[in-house]
Amino acid sequence: MSVSVRPLPPALAEKARKELFEDPGRLASDLQHIKDWIAKQPHLRARTDDQWLLAFLRGCKFSLERTKEKLDLYYSVRTTAPELFKTHYTDPLFEEMLSLGAFVILPKAPAPDAPLVSIIRPGRYDPSKYNIMDLFAVTNTLMRILLVDNDNVIVAGGQSILDLEGATMSHFLQMTPSVMKKMVVMGQDASPFRMKGNHYLNTPPGFETIFNAVKGLLNEKNRTRLYVHNKNYEELYKYIPQESLPAEYGGKAGTIDEITDYWRAKVKEYGTWLDEDLQFGTDESKRPGKPKTAEDMFGVEGSFRQLEFD
Template sequence: MAVSVRPLTPALAEKARKELFEEPGRVAGDLQHIKDWIAKQPHLRARTDDQWLVAFLRGCKFSLERTKQKLDLHYSVRTMAPELYGIHYDNPFFEEMLSLGVFIVLPKSPAPDAPLVSIVRPGRYDASKHSIMDVLAASNNLLKILLVDNDNAIVAGSQSILDLEGVTMAHFLQMTSSTMKKMIVMSQDASPLRMKGTHYLNTPPGFETILTAMKLLLNEKNKNRLFVHNKNYEELYKHIPQDVLPIEYGGKAGTIAEISDYWRAKVKEYSAWLDEDLQYGTDESKRPGKPKTAEDMFGVEGSFRQLEFD
């Protein structure tokens, strides 16, 4: 049974075998099993191309049941929280985000089998004009591409640098309990990308309040992968090699503007694929059993006390 899955490099193939329990001889059968399951779900409109589905299998360590659950949740989130996906690549804010360097993914991995690194700079966008949801929606264009284009991200996972320089109270006030819940469900529960670490730089007053609230929503594994470096870049370099970082962070991997150009070209390459991807989601009126609701998935009002900032 032939499959259309890109061959892994030797280093990633070994990591996939050891850490994700990938057995090349079983991949075709596992993919067919998932496709057959999708075909029997009346509520689910899902991609069935092999490279997309193998990303979910790898993200779930080839557990067929977990893969089904994550696929269903992924498309449910798209339907229940359309604001997380509502800014397509042809929206002016997507170009603005790239131009400002609000969210970029570094094209070069630190090592052949190392996690991919992204940099988020929320202080770069105008909080009086846009929300953190806009940033997430725009960045999801890049994250969708990663799932089918970058084997390091899928097999080895991802690390994020969250640079809070320039973040204001207006940015903080956008981080409601509901917003944080949606962010966590989308990234931790509904995505096959495995979070290997978040590194906080240039943290302003009030940051600890947000971090404490976020930790309430994270699983134990991801709580232990949060690192606050503030202005200590040398500590950051112990986790992410300096030479793969942009020049702006003391690295040698080009400027943020050059990396943004890389992503402009990549989005152009995938534009038809991204257009096609808009059709997928769930129709909850056709779900067997009880339909899912946004309240079921994100209803966390009252889970936190009102956030208090110093």
């Protein structure tokens, strides 16, 4: 059996072997096993291209059972929380959100086998005009492209910088418990991405309430990978080299506008692939056993209206 996947550069191949237990000799049979399993699931409409399935195998350290669980959960989230995927790349809102530079992924990792870095800047969007879900839907599109386009983020993982400069009470009020639960389930449980660090900059008063709520939803491993630097950029640079960051953060990785242009072109390149991707998900009425519902998966509601901001 032959497989259609990109060969890894030496440094990443060694990391995949040591940390993810990747065995090139077993790859074809592992992929076929997952494809055979998908074909037998009456409720599941899933992509079966090799590079896509390989991302999930790597994200689950080649445990076939965990890979099946994660794939099933990923497509269940797409069905039960469609708002996480609502903004298609052809929607004018997509270009608006992209242009704001509220979310960027650095195209190159700081080193050949280092985690990829993303920067989230919610203060860049007007909360009276846009919602956090608008931003997350655009983020999800770029993340899907990453799954098949970038080996660094799958093998070495990712680090995120949440820069809260300019974030207001109105931004925080959009982060309801339900929204947070959906983001955590999608990012931590349903996605094959491995987060190696979440770094918080320019944290405003009241941030601790949101931070503690998110922390409570994370698993133990990810709770230990949260770093609050506030305005201590030197502390951030110990984890992410300054020169690998955009010019706005004192680095040499280009400006955020230039990085946004890169992603604009990448989305166009993957246009047909993204169009195809609309068909995938689950039909919960055909699921063997109990259908999954949004209430089952994300059953929390409420808000943080008791927050006090200076």
